[in-house]
Amino acid sequence: MARKFFVGGNWKCNGTAEEVKKIVNTLNEAQVTSQDVVEVVVSPPYVFLPLVKSILRPDFHVAAQNCWVKKGGAFTGEVSAEMLVNLDIPWVILGHSERRALLNETNEFVGDKVAYALAQGLKVIACVGETLEQREAGSTMDVVAAQTKAIADRVSNWSNVVIAYEPVWAIGTGKVASPAQAQEVHDELRKWLAKNVSADVAATTRIIYGGSVNGGNCKELGGQADVDGFLVGGASLKPEFIDIIKAAEVKKSA
Ligand SMILES: O=C(CO)COP(=O)(O)O
Numbered sequence: 624m625a626r627k628f629f630v631g632g633n634w635k636c637n638g639t640a641e642e643v644k645k646i647v648n649t650l651n652e653a654q655v656t657s658q659d660v661v662e663v664v665v666s667p668p669y670v671f672l673p674l675v676k677s678i679l680r681p682d683f684h685v686a687a688q689n690c691w692v693k694k695g696g697a698f699t700g701e702v703s704a705e706m707l708v709n710l711d712i713p714w715v716i717l718g719h720s721e722r723r724a725l726l727n728e729t730n731e732f733v734g735d736k737v738a739y740a741l742a743q744g745l746k747v748i749a750c751v752g753e754t755l756e757q758r759e760a761g762s763t764m765d766v767v768a769a770q771t772k773a774i775a776d777r778v779s780n781w782s783n784v785v786i787a788y789e790p791v792w793a794i795g796t797g798k799v800a801s802p803a804q805a806q807e808v809h810d811e812l813r814k815w816l817a818k819n820v821s822a823d824v825a826a827t828t829r830i831i832y833g834g835s836v837n838g839g840n841c842k843e844l845g846g847q848a849d850v851d852g853f854l855v856g857g858a859s860l861k862p863e864f865i866d867i868i869k870a871a872e873v874k875k876s877a
Pocket of ligand 1: 719789793794796833834836857
């Protein structure tokens with residue numbers, strides 16, 4: 624089964640209601656590649672999720688940027704997976720490196736969140752990736768494997784999981800991984816899945832790349848055999864996000 628190209632826009636902690644409406648209008652007006660070829664998901668901050676969902680074109684979907692690790696209750700400031708399901712929010716991003724680094728989310732905690740969110744019926748974009756220090760120490764694959772293992776230990780059905788490989792040193796830095804660097808990790812990660820989960824999960828799970836993706840570099844990155852799409856930060860707030868969605872065409876013609 625072919626892996627459908629996937630483009631996610633992670634808006635992070637940005638935007639006013641007016642700005643959000645503007646971004647959505649731009650997306651709504653854009654002529655993009657058919658949804659048979661690409662799946663598009665945008666992830667606004669929580670407070671804008673109902674607004675975005677209500678005005679976004681029906682062929683694009685929304686994702687939350689996080690959710691609580693288990694059933695809701697006395698957890699001030701948190702939003703539960705059940706609440707997202709209740710509002711028909713289909714996707715959630717979990718384990719983003721900003722949360723791992725700034726909010727001390729461990730591999731195990733992220734694994735627990737992924738398992739819980741999937742069990743509630745959410746689809747999950749699970750983020751993994753190494754820091755510059757880890758890359759320079761030659762431990763990229765050990766780090767990425769440990770992050771993925773914490774998920775694999777807790778998840779048996781991978782059909783609703785997209786893995787986002789986002790090297791921390793490439794996020795928001797303008798220092799994009801080269802197509803060869805991205806392909807190398809995606810290939811290793813797929814081999815890891817084949818060995819430790821199953822050949823089927825390795826063949827069907829989409830592994831998308833994130834970190835300084837823009838309208839200029841998306842085609843070459845997307846042309847790599849094991850790059851199944853992108854998780855885009857800064858450029859997803861701009862009209863060039865549409866060019867990034869269109870990079871799915873490189874796979875169609877491949
Ligand atoms: O963190 C990212 C997406 O989740 C990537 O962010 P940038 O595209 O701004 O580097």
